[in-house]
Amino acid sequence: MTTSWTIYESPLGPLTVIAGASGMSRIRFPGSDERLDEAGRRPAAFAVATEQLDEYFAGDRQAFELDLDLSAGTAFQRKVWVQLRVIPYGTTVSYGDLARAIGRPDRLRAVAATVGRTPVPIVIPCHRVIGADGSLTGYGGGLHRKQALLELEARGAAGQAPEPAWAFRQLTLS
Known part of the structure; x- marks a missing residue:
């Protein structure tokens, strides 16, 4: 599985946003010790997600419309x-x-x-x-x-x- 990620600078501190082939799979708060391959850093791939996060933190969005990959859960x-x-x-x-x-x-x-x-x-x-x-x-x-x-x-x-x-x-x- 190809993993891509970016850092989103939120008012809560930098969030690591991670996605697989079928959608966003994780958001990590500052302090996570998870190491990600720098080759997978693709900020442009997260334009929609970061736009929606910006809208949420600005008080302009109440629900997210993003593809999520929750397949790791039971x-x-x-x-x-x-x-x-x-x-x-x-x-x-x-x-x-x-x-x-x-x-x-x-x-x-x-x-x-x-x-x-x-x-x-x-x-x-x-x-x-x-x-x-x-x-x-x-x-x-x-x-x-x-x-x-x-x-x-x-x-x-x-x-x-x-x-x-x-x-x-x-x-x-x-």
């Missing part, structure tokens, strides 16, 4: 990831809500683990899943990034402009 994981994409922009659900939505309230821990393994965060909005008591729980990019994404969406859902990029970056670094 059938159960793919079911959870599909359900994550149904969570409306600017809202949150609990892990229990998510487990019930896929018809598996008995698999709460497996649902939570799957959310934590979402290969394409932001595009698949795993940041919209919170604890039953409303608390923020684990996020691969760190809770500060999860909070920043939720605040970005809350402002957008309320019809407010997003924070300036410098303020957003400061929020994520604090």
Whole structure:
């Protein structure tokens, strides 16, 4: 399989965006120790994805329209990831809500683990899943990034402009 990738400079820090032949397969937050072959770096191949990410961070996009390659996940994981994409922009659900939505309230821990393994965060909005008591729980990019994404969406859902990029970056670094 041919893997291509690029670095997208987001308000959350540099994101490594990776795709295979059938679509985007991963987004990695800063700090990932995964080594990628420099020959696979193809920024032009990600023009649509980076444009949609720009629109999202500017508050102009609420859902992504990108081809995704989720073939590395099990059938159960793919079911959870599909359900994550149904969570409306600017809202949150609990892990229990998510487990019930896929018809598996008995698999709460497996649902939570799957959310934590979402290969394409932001595009698949795993940041919209919170604890039953409303608390923020684990996020691969760190809770500060999860909070920043939720605040970005809350402002957008309320019809407010997003924070300036410098303020957003400061929020994520604090």
